[in-house]
Amino acid sequence: MSDHELRVSKIRNGTVIDHVEGGQALNVLAILGIDGSEGFGVSIGMNVPSDRLGHKDVVKVEGRELSASEVDVLSLIAPEATINIIREFEVAEKNRVTRPENVRGVLSCPNHNCITNADEPVDTRFDVVSDGVRCDYCSTIIRENLAEHIDV
Numbered sequence: 106m107s108d109h110e111l112r113v114s115k116i117r118n119g120t121v122i123d124h125v126e127g128g129q130a131l132n133v134l135a136i137l138g139i140d141g142s143e144g145f146g147v148s149i150g151m152n153v154p155s156d157r158l159g160h161k162d163v164v165k166v167e168g169r170e171l172s173a174s175e176v177d178v179l180s181l182i183a184p185e186a187t188i189n190i191i192r193e194f195e196v197a198e199k200n201r202v203t204r205p206e207n208v209r210g211v212l213s214c215p216n217h218n219c220i221t222n223a224d225e226p227v228d229t230r231f232d233v234v235s236d237g238v239r240c241d242y243c244s245t246i247i248r249e250n251l252a253e254h255i256d257v
């Protein structure tokens with residue numbers, strides 16, 4: 106994208122989550138547990154033009170890198186996403202997300218009787234299956250609105 110089309114400023118240090126499916130930017134923030142109260146800079150572009158996707162969302166988080174489990178959950182709602190690590194204004198690393206076999210400790214199980222929701226809960230673990238994610242403990246499948254099951 107040429108500079109005169111740039112809608113969201115470049116950042117100095119942090120992470121740019123690019124090529125997010127249009128409409129998913131706020132869910133990306135939910136997965137990262139970001140609501141703006143943390144104090145670091147966050148910029149969001151929604152439905153910006155993209156050569157590859159037509160339209161895309163972009164999320165730029167300053168001064169924060171992502172954990173592997175956050176990237177795993179991101180890949181489920183934004184399978185085309187690119188994670189760019191920015192250091193001193195340069196793209197230091199660029200990685201496409203890949204679909205994980207399982208996700209641990211980020212989603213919560215909707216089954217209230219699940220051991221992961223007990224008084225002394227165990228960490229959640231979901232297997233990624235063709236129609237969603239399946240709780241390893243009780244086999245409940247979350248099929249849609251994954252972002253509503255994020256445990257922050």
Ligand code: CTP
Pocket residue numbers: 106114115116117121123163165187189191193194195196199
């Ligand atoms: N970016 C940023 N701040 C920087 C450097 C890059 O916000 N200091 C953003 C760019 O705006 C872009 C993303 O990080 O959204 C990736 O940057 P770059 O690799 O330079 O762009 P492209 O070549 O367009 O990326 P791709 O090939 O992944 O589409």
Ligand code: ZN
Pocket residue numbers: 214215216219220221240241242243244245
């Ligand atoms: Zn469960």
